[in-house]
Amino acid sequence: MSSDRSWMQHRFDERNNITDEYKDGVKEFIDFALKKKDTHGNIRCPCNECGNLSFHQPERVTYHLYRYGIIEVSDKTQLHTGHRLLGDEERKLAKYYVLGCHIFA
Ligand SMILES: [Zn+2]
Numbered sequence: 001m002s003s004d005r006s007w008m009q010h011r012f013d014e015r016n017n018i019t020d021e022y023k024d025g026v027k028e029f030i031d032f033a034l035k036k037k038d039t040h041g042n043i044r045c046p047c048n049e050c051g052n053l054s055f056h057q058p059e060r061v062t063y064h065l066y067r068y069g070i071i072e073v074s075d076k077t078q079l080h081t082g083h084r085l086l087g088d089e090e091r092k093l094a095k096y097y098v099l100g101c102h103i104f105a
Pocket residue numbers: 045046047048049050051054061064065
């Protein structure tokens with residue numbers, strides 16, 4: 001995974017279309033995540049709805065990341081999904097997963 005994660009902040013262009021930069025970032029993420037897929041071919045979904053806690057098929061994760069955006073990891077005290085604050089353990093997992101994918105590699 002590229003160390004440059006700025007694509008996560010650039011989901012929409014001025015016309016509210018998903019940017020190519022974001023699509024490329026998502027694709028790169030999916031390629032990486034597939035190395036850690038489970039026996040059913042599912043991977044963790046780091047979208048704002050799933051908060052890295054759910055597993056889905058790559059196509060669905062791609063859709064989620066386009067639709068909901070990728071989980072925010074700017075500050076560990078503010079890391080949360082769209083609905084609730086994550087617990088300590090979940091937060092650590094999500095943060096490592098998004099920021100330091102090497103932990104699962
Ligand atoms: Zn999701």
